Amino acid sequence: MAGGIDLSAVDRVEMLKAFDETGAGVKGLTDSGVLKIPKIFLRPSEELAQELTRKNTQAQVPVIDLSGILDPDRRKEIVERVRIASETWGFFQVVNHGIPLSVLDSMTDGVQKFFDMDVEEKKKYYTRDLTKRVRYHSNFDLFTSGTANWRDSLSISFSDQVYSDELPLCCRESMVEYSKNVTSMGNTLLELLSEGLGLKPDRLNKMECSKGHRFSCHYYPACPEPELTLGTTQHSDPGFLTILLQNQINGLQVLYKDQWVNIEPTPGALVINIGDLLQLVTNGKFISNKHRVIANCCGPRISVACFFSGPIGEHKIYGPIKELISDENPAKYREVTLREYTTKFLNTGLDENLGLDYYKL
Ligand SMILES: O=C(O)CCC(=O)C(=O)O
Numbered sequence: 426m427a428g429g430i431d432l433s434a435v436d437r438v439e440m441l442k443a444f445d446e447t448g449a450g451v452k453g454l455t456d457s458g459v460l461k462i463p464k465i466f467l468r469p470s471e472e473l474a475q476e477l478t479r480k481n482t483q484a485q486v487p488v489i490d491l492s493g494i495l496d497p498d499r500r501k502e503i504v505e506r507v508r509i510a511s512e513t514w515g516f517f518q519v520v521n522h523g524i525p526l527s528v529l530d531s532m533t534d535g536v537q538k539f540f541d542m543d544v545e546e547k548k549k550y551y552t553r554d555l556t557k558r559v560r561y562h563s564n565f566d567l568f569t570s571g572t573a574n575w576r577d578s579l580s581i582s583f584s585d586q587v588y589s590d591e592l593p594l595c596c597r598e599s600m601v602e603y604s605k606n607v608t609s610m611g612n613t614l615l616e617l618l619s620e621g622l623g624l625k626p627d628r629l630n631k632m633e634c635s636k637g638h639r640f641s642c643h644y645y646p647a648c649p650e651p652e653l654t655l656g657t658t659q660h661s662d663p664g665f666l667t668i669l670l671q672n673q674i675n676g677l678q679v680l681y682k683d684q685w686v687n688i689e690p691t692p693g694a695l696v697i698n699i700g701d702l703l704q705l706v707t708n709g710k711f712i713s714n715k716h717r718v719i720a721n722c723c724g725p726r727i728s729v730a731c732f733f734s735g736p737i738g739e740h741k742i743y744g745p746i747k748e749l750i751s752d753e754n755p756a757k758y759r760e761v762t763l764r765e766y767t768t769k770f771l772n773t774g775l776d777e778n779l780g781l782d783y784y785k786l
């Protein structure tokens with residue numbers, strides 16, 4: 426696809442290759458002082474035209490206070506808020522979640538340190554080989570998407586075993602610490618979500634929804650023409666659940682009632698969202714909502730998305746949970762192996778992905 430701009434497909438591929446070969450990413454462009462963004466980042470004009478009418482500055486994503494979660498009455502309240510947010514927004518922020526602010530700050534500092542390294546140092550990790558556990562790249566879907574995004578990323582896959590000596594030294598300790606904390610929080614959230622579905626607290630964890638997680642550490646440099654591009658194209662997340670840490674620079678937006686709503690950075694808060702696989706196993710009760718990141722004239726914006734996507738690379742099958750379907754409420758989605766599902770996601774550009782529609786019955 427040649428995107429919606431005046432560029433032949435051949436020219437476009439050449440430009441993408443030239444950009445990719447630098448290994449310097451979008452940060453390299455801003456560091457070199459570009460004043461105009463290269464054509465590969467330009468969004469189609471019809472998409473830009475829609476922007477003017479699609480903003481909602483009033484609505485606010487629910488913020489849920491997790492303090493007192495072990496007290497039975499308080500827990501009921503929290504479960505109810507989590508349920509409502511998951512059925513309506515598919516997004517919420519959590520505060521008083523128990524992860525110390527120092528652990529969050531050290532994680533974003535670690536990401537900053539990684540991207541601040543010399544290009545030659547960073548290049549040691551620059552790869553599009555999906556079998557690598559540590560991958561630094563700009564736009565995982567650079568060659569499959571219509572428009573490139575104004576961001577670079579460092580992607581880390583964790584399994585039960587933590588391969589800490591493979592992690593870049595500048596952020597190793599903070600990543601391992603954050604990974605421990607976020608794993609335990611993922612389990613807690615899946616318990617709350619199970620209870621919100623009227624199921625036993627361990628139901629989703631028993632399905633191994635929180636087994637195997639991956640960090641996407643995004644770096645969004647300041648952009649000289651932010652209104653012409655995006656930090657992240659609109660999409661829904663493919664996994665079960667995402668826990669997102671963001672620094673204090675705005676940009677994340679969620680689509681609510683067909684309008685974009687800002688998710689304001691709140692110190693110490695984490696953003697939680699339901700992914701496509703959780704929508705699939707809950708038979709559509711919880712929604713995996715579209716979101717995106719706008720580009721910004723100031724920066725860098727740093728975020729760390731932690732995706733819980735089930736046991737990586739396995740043939741495990743997921744479909745709507747039996748207790749949630751009935752004659753009146755039949756299965757809306759077919760069963761799918763995790764391998765088929767993941768392969769499909771990774772081979773499709775973010776802006777071309779049909780999400781769950783592909784698995785609808
Ligand atoms: O950077 C962000 O705030 C969001 C990133 C995101 O949506 C993703 O990695 O799936």
Ligand SMILES: [Fe+2]
Nearest residue numbers: 660661662716
């Ligand atoms: Fe996302």
